[in-house]
Amino acid sequence: MPEMRKDPIVDRWVIIAPERAERPNAILRNRAEVDDEQGCPFCPGNERMTPPEVLSRRPPGSQPGGPGWTLRVVPNRYPALRTETVMSREGRGLFDLIAGVGAHEVIVETPEHRGTMADLPAEQIESVLRAWQERIVDLARDVRLKSIFAFKNQGVPAGATLSHAHSQLIALPVVPPGMQEELRGAKRHFGEKERCVFCDIVGQELRDKERLVHESERMVVLSPWAARTPFETWIVPREHRSSFESSSGQELHAAADALRALLRKIDVALEKPAFNLYLHTMPLRENNNDWYHWHLELKPMLQQHAGFEWASGCTINPTPPEEAAAFLRQTEV
Numbered sequence: 513m514p515e516m517r518k519d520p521i522v523d524r525w526v527i528i529a530p531e532r533a534e535r536p537n538a539i540l541r542n543r544a545e546v547d548d549e550q551g552c553p554f555c556p557g558n559e560r561m562t563p564p565e566v567l568s569r570r571p572p573g574s575q576p577g578g579p580g581w582t583l584r585v586v587p588n589r590y591p592a593l594r595t596e597t598v599m600s601r602e603g604r605g606l607f608d609l610i611a612g613v614g615a616h617e618v619i620v621e622t623p624e625h626r627g628t629m630a631d632l633p634a635e636q637i638e639s640v641l642r643a644w645q646e647r648i649v650d651l652a653r654d655v656r657l658k659s660i661f662a663f664k665n666q667g668v669p670a671g672a673t674l675s676h677a678h679s680q681l682i683a684l685p686v687v688p689p690g691m692q693e694e695l696r697g698a699k700r701h702f703g704e705k706e707r708c709v710f711c712d713i714v715g716q717e718l719r720d721k722e723r724l725v726h727e728s729e730r731m732v733v734l735s736p737w738a739a740r741t742p743f744e745t746w747i748v749p750r751e752h753r754s755s756f757e758s759s760s761g762q763e764l765h766a767a768a769d770a771l772r773a774l775l776r777k778i779d780v781a782l783e784k785p786a787f788n789l790y791l792h793t794m795p796l797r798e799n800n801n802d803w804y805h806w807h808l809e810l811k812p813m814l815q816q817h818a819g820f821e822w823a824s825g826c827t828i829n830p831t832p833p834e835e836a837a838a839f840l841r842q843t844e845v
């Protein structure tokens with residue numbers, strides 16, 4: 513059974529999730545991405561290879577559990593955390609432990625086996641973002657869950673094990689330190705200036721233009737001032753809103769357009785790199801406030817974390833964000 517362990521020195525939670533009762537070095541064999549169309553658990557006709565769906569988009573008359581869908585959400589077959597786990601907190605000597613309560617779901621973004629999110633029409637990407645939103649709203653009803661992360665790993669270097677386009681959701685019984693830090697920073701900025709730091713960033717980047725990748729009526733795509741990795745890019749809604757769950761249909765539509773534009777630029781500019789994409793939104797059930805502002809962060813996987821990064825928590829980025837933004841701006845798609 514998965515469990516969450518807290519490091520006794522720093523407030524860092526780790527999910528210990530043994531997948532199968534195999535030898536510990538079995539993980540060496542799981543590295544390659546599986547691209548087997550017949551045996552693909554995400555292809556239409558193979559619905560029985562996944563746990564029963566929790567959400568699907570189907571035309572009238574199409575039966576749950578069968579083919580005909582355009583999008584499907586299913587629990588992960590090898591979940592990092594499980595909703596069925598009974599909540600328990602335990603101290604074991606000086607160590608802290610929480611039972612692995614959580615949720616881990618997979619959003620199958622398209623019935624097509626080939627192609628990536630960048631190849632999907634904007635309406636389908638919007639349908640994916642709407643599925644994230646619907647699942648977040650549903651999972652938020654479980655009061656044991658405190659935070660949620662929607663994310664996408666594309667390509668083996670980014671952690672993908674199946675090539676069929678999909679994203680994932682993990683809900684946690686804690687708010688992890690990386691998120692706490694971002695929330696704390698945003699709250700501090702508001703405390704000092706009575707302004708949202710993300711709204712401030714959007715305003716400044718729209719004026720400076722140097723780190724701007726793309727702008728539309730509702731969304732801004734930018735290379736952040738202190739980009740941690742080459743071509744790290746954020747999508748930030750122009751309108752202030754703390755939680756992704758409360759975004760309107762129009763905003764999701766605009767976010768899908770911006771995401772599609774960014775993915776296509778990244779594909780052309782960096783020759784279809786592996787990447788991680790994730791959503792930052794308020795912890796569950798904490799709705800809108802004046803100081804936090806949801807956004808998407810995308811990190812192409814162009815270099816590995818090396819010794820110094822692990823040692824210091826500080827990254828060395830060889831690509832100034834101004835250069836990355838200029839390059840992406842000029843990339844025609």
Ligand SMILES: [Zn+2]
Nearest residue numbers: 552555625676
């Ligand atoms: Zn497939």
Ligand SMILES: [Zn+2]
Nearest residue numbers: 708711752805
């Ligand atoms: Zn804001």
Ligand SMILES: [Zn+2]
Nearest residue numbers: 694792807809
């Ligand atoms: Zn963030």
